[in-house]
Amino acid sequence: MLVTDVVAAIEKTANPALAAAWDKSGLQVASTRTEVFRMAVMLDATPRSIKAALAAGADFLLAHHPLALEPRLPDRLDAWRECLALLLAANLPLYAAHTSLDVNIPGPAGWLARALDLRNLQVLEHVGTEPLRGYGACGDLPESEPAATCIDRIMELAGIREAQLCGPAPARRIERIAFCGGSGGSLMQLAAGLGANLYITGDIKYHTALDTPLPVLDVGHHSLEEKMMRHFALLLGEELPKMEIIFVPTSSPFRTIAGKREMTNE
Secondary structure (H helix, E strand, O other): OOOHHHHHHHHHHOOEEEEEOOOEEEEEEEEOOOOEEEEEEEOOOOOHHHHHHHHHOOEEEEEOOOOOOOOOOOOOOOHHHHHHHHHHOOOOEEEEHHHHHOOEEEOHHHHHHHHHHEEEEEEEEEEEOOOOEEEEEEEEEEEEEEHHHHHHHHHHHHHOOOEEEEEOOOOOEEEEEEEEEEEEEEHHHHHHEEEEEEEEEEEOOOOHHHHOOEEEOOHHHHHHHHHHHHHHHHHHHHHHOOOEHHHHHOOOOOOOOOOOOOOOOO
């Protein structure tokens, strides 16, 4: 397929005109290729994920997070320079659909709302003029659930075993849920204003957690967006039937460790 057709299919769902002004959604690394046949979709373009895509024979890469948000020279031997070296040596185009994808709640960014069957969906922060375009959303469960049952179900959907809960204690039963993939601490007040009983997001900072207006379940930055990109890969498979789509799993950079410390009187 022509590279231009592949990009057009991506941008049909992740409209770059709706990306945040500070964002770098779009082509990250150019290539002389005009035709491609196998696209690798991933959350982060890291040396490991790029090598996995190359090993699978990918000739086009689609990531969620941009390779970099600020321009800089490859003046040190780090992961960013290694990514560039791998991409340029393989003449591999890399495209990032970041906030351009985040705002498409009817699309992959709203997968959790559909998994929970949320009703009466409202966007937390609107972008543009299209319905349900913006960051995060809030909706009603078909029936209220005990808080513990609801949280367990959310964690199972997100594919995680541990999460952080902050803010006031959740109500005994959850009726209305708000969510924002990635880092959504700035939208908590909006979630509370829409009557959410629970807000699901990642990367809640300590001082923000000290004064949250509603119960917040911090599932980490990785989990919701990894699932979002899996859904995007499936959608692109439908949009581009002549293109082979492969998903390259990534893992959170954070690892849980257990320590043992003996208490003394010293």
